[in-house]
Amino acid sequence: MINSSSLPTPLENHYILLRHGRSKANVAGVVVSTLENGCPPASPAESSSGPHGENNGWGLTSVGEEQVKRAAQDVLEYLLTAHNLNPSRTARVSEVRDMPGDPEGIVKSQKPIRLAIYTSPFLRTLETAAIVHDHISNYLGGSEDDLGFPSAPRRIILYPSVITVQGLRERNFGIYELKPDHESYNKVWKLDGEVDSKSNGHDNDEILDKYREIGVETCEQVQSRMCGVIKEIELDLGHRMRIEDVQEAENVAILVSHGDSLQILQTAFEDVKPTAHRKLNHLGTAEWRIF
DSSP states (O other), rough: OTEEEESSOSSSEEEEEEEEOOHHHHHHHHHHHHHHHSSSSSSSSOOOTTTTTTTOOOOHHHHHHHHHHHHHHHHHHHHHHHHHHOOOOHHHHHHHHHOOOGGGGGGGGGEEEEEEEEEEHHHHHHHHHHHHHHHHHHHTTTTTGTOOOOOSOOOOOEOOSOOOOOGOOOOOOGTTTTTHHHHHHHHHHHHHHHHHHEEEEEEEHHHHHHHHHHBOOOHHHHHHHHHHHHHHHHHHHHHTTTTTTTTOOEEEEEEEEEEOHHHHHHHHTTTOGGGGGSSOOOOTTEEEEEO
């Protein structure tokens, strides 16, 4: 289900929500939620970093890079072989779990896919998006046998560069910036849960005051900007990738973002209150879902 008050209906595109791979901030156990700390340095002079990547954007670890490579492979195989790009939640979970599908299930004749990758400006998401883009681009520029397919199941047309979107940034955790992550997240999520149990999911002055005191974005604020990105892509993707020889195609946008931002965006797709985001299945590092 789609929350019609937050997202346009029906949606013209399919959306893959992909969380960044394991980052240096994850390893250090600290919250990195502001553009100032999470984005790559503007100049080499600002790029000196500490042992975990502080002052250098807190990018991916080597483990995170490998996670993303595996996720990129899974996404590519899914797009090439899935019978239905817009399955029910049950079918989606089953189909993703079973990838790659059995050879008999490969669809040899389907609409081509116009694919674009959009990312948060944080270093860990920029690096994640670049790995995914490079992996898919390398496959498209190489042999169709690289993935073991007997023939190309479906044509994919990839936008030539990753598109950075400010609205996909991390949820701002205010006073908890650079503080221990588990303790800080749990405090904010506890507040989210309290608000969820006492409200209809929409911000009021009392709710806003609670979040203002600690400088944290409310769930509704995060959902609003994330859904704003979807609305922009709905208008942008078809025009951005208009191709003369492709009359009919499926449009797919991969959104590379962060745990809370994607979790809260899911509430719009699942038609639940944004404050109920912790009740949904959590996205681990380099995990993805399609809507």
